Amino acid sequence: MTTSAVRIDEYLDPAPSRFEPLVISFSTPHEYLAESAEARLARRAVRGGPQALPHPKAWAYTVLQATLESLTGFRPVTHLSRWVSPEVYDALARRAALAARVAEPTRAQRPAIRNVRASSVSKGRVDVIATILDGDRIRAVAIEMIVRRSRWIVTEIQIG
Structure with a gap:
């Protein structure tokens, strides 16, 4: 030396x-x-560097909030491109465009997430269910997430 x-x-x-x-x-x-x-x-x-994954429940909450905001017009759908698979992104973009055409001129109240539950199905795959308050309706959401390139990616989302 x-x-x-x-x-x-x-x-x-x-x-x-x-x-x-x-x-x-x-x-x-x-x-x-x-x-x-x-x-x-x-x-x-x-040390918890780039290889450390965030907790799936917390990460799903963040992605779900961004998804709901993009579907109601409070956020551009392009913000979701890093977090979802291309198929999910295309479906969300179509749904957001449709919602923008049929939406009333006044903006509605943002949907609120009431509950989120995560369940590990296999190594690197998590299923998440959530309930959201959308106006006067309570809706169910199902999300499937997988680990791809050391981060969570949403591969399936269903909003009831």
Whole structure:
């Protein structure tokens, strides 16, 4: 390991100080380069880095809220593109366009999520059911999520 130390106090005025002089070490990046990519990813996963998935119930709540807002016109459907599969995105875009055509000129109250339950079906797959309050109606929602590229993706959504 090659290191070189620079003493900062050589460049400062010789004023009396009660602090110790600061020594900064510069090392070559050989230690970092010698570490394998797998070791770096494992260390990052332990710290809760990009490989750590959010809790499925909390994530489903967020996606469901964004979906309901996009279907009622409070949010563009394009915000959902990273969270849903292409098939689900196309279906939601069609439904949002239809809702925009038939909607009354005044905006309705936003739907409220009342309850969310998540159930792990298999490794990397979770089914979520939810109840929402839409005006004076209570509706049921079913969502299927899978893990794809270290993140949750909605592959199926049904709104009753």
